[in-house]
Amino acid sequence: MAGLGHKPGLWQRIKRLALTDVGALVRGLKADDLEQMEQLLIEADFGVPATLDLVGFLEAEVRKGKVKTDADLRDAFTRRMAEMLAGPAEPGRIARQADGPTVVLVVGVNGAGKTTSVAKLAHRLKGEGHRVLLGAADTWRAGAVAQLETWADRLGIECVSGAAKGDPAAVAFDAVEAAIARKADVVLIDTAGRLHTQEGLMAELGKVVRVVARKLPGAPHEVLLVLDGTVGQNAVQQGKQFAQVVQPTGLIVTKLDGSARGGAVVALRRELDVPIRFIGVGEGVDDLRPFDATAWATSLVGEQV
Ligand SMILES: Nc1nc2c(ncn2[C@@H]2O[C@H](COP(=O)(O)OP(=O)(O)O)[C@@H](O)[C@H]2O)c(=O)[nH]1
Numbered sequence: 344m345a346g347l348g349h350k351p352g353l354w355q356r357i358k359r360l361a362l363t364d365v366g367a368l369v370r371g372l373k374a375d376d377l378e379q380m381e382q383l384l385i386e387a388d389f390g391v392p393a394t395l396d397l398v399g400f401l402e403a404e405v406r407k408g409k410v411k412t413d414a415d416l417r418d419a420f421t422r423r424m425a426e427m428l429a430g431p432a433e434p435g436r437i438a439r440q441a442d443g444p445t446v447v448l449v450v451g452v453n454g455a456g457k458t459t460s461v462a463k464l465a466h467r468l469k470g471e472g473h474r475v476l477l478g479a480a481d482t483w484r485a486g487a488v489a490q491l492e493t494w495a496d497r498l499g500i501e502c503v504s505g506a507a508k509g510d511p512a513a514v515a516f517d518a519v520e521a522a523i524a525r526k527a528d529v530v531l532i533d534t535a536g537r538l539h540t541q542e543g544l545m546a547e548l549g550k551v552v553r554v555v556a557r558k559l560p561g562a563p564h565e566v567l568l569v570l571d572g573t574v575g576q577n578a579v580q581q582g583k584q585f586a587q588v589v590q591p592t593g594l595i596v597t598k599l600d601g602s603a604r605g606g607a608v609v610a611l612r613r614e615l616d617v618p619i620r621f622i623g624v625g626e627g628v629d630d631l632r633p634f635d636a637t638a639w640a641t642s643l644v645g646e647q648v
């Protein structure tokens with residue numbers, strides 16, 4: 344998978360622990376080995392729960408005699424990680440409604456990459472032949488609406504926006520109404536990532552969800568939570584806060600281009616229990632990929648022996 348800069352790969356670093364010679368594996372992993380492996384995974388942003396899961400699994404596999412060689416250990420590690428990362432069979436497929444538009448709400452803190460992800464997703468859906476509409480409901484931040492409108496112009500997609508500092512829920516309502524009237528297939532709603540207080544933001548998001556549901560029962564059909572993949576445990580904390588207010592149907596983990604911190608993806612999947620649907624691998628409109636758990640695990644571990 345391009346865009347990942349894990350050098351040396353996790354596997355190289357695990358090998359350096361010198362616990363993977365055949366003799367050591369046959370004798371079983373020592374407490375010291377396990378601690379070092381845990382340390383290494385924590386440093387690679389896996390977070391404590393995923394780290395304990397992975398190391399515990401490997402220890403058990405070695406104890407049961409299922410892992411005897413370097414290659415066995417690497418395979419077990421990759422397999423377990425892929426299992427932990429697993430999500431829907433088609434992560435890139437946005438739920439489509441039989442009648443009426445699909446409403447997709449995009450949430451996350453400022454700077455995570457919401458607006459960019461909305462543009463990338465709009466481009467992708469348009470490319471799949473869907474009629475797409477955008478809603479610029481980040482009315483609080485100067486420039487946020489203009490940023491989305493610029494993307495909309497470039498992509499040749501209509502964008503519904505309200506007055507600066509207007510009510511975001513009103514913009515979301517108007518966007519859904521316009522999507523129904525114009526027979527759009529999908530309406531993507533960009534939202535604010537910061538108010539004066541975190542409570543204020545969450546209350547506002549709750550209102551956006553309620554207002555959208557009032558306009559179109561069953562909506563929003565997707566709530567995609569955008570998290571910056573380079574901020575480690577901060578992203579986990581943000582995710583937990585959002586998950587209390589909106590029920591995310593998926594994560595978009597951004598800025599995974601050129602980052603050596605792919606372990607955050609595993610931490611997020613494990614600690615938020617929301618499937619990863621897309622990853623952002625750059626600032627361009629094509630830099631959004633449906634998430635592939637096996638490819639990610641393989642790439643993170645590194646194939647080099
Ligand atoms: N390198 C990289 N930059 C990104 C990615 N996604 C967003 N960005 C950049 O992150 C910054 C914040 O993005 P923006 O969409 O405005 O975030 P928002 O505040 O959540 O709407 C912008 O400079 C984007 O170009 C990504 O996947 N990779």
Ligand SMILES: [Mg+2]
Nearest residue numbers: 457458481487
């Ligand atoms: Mg924005």
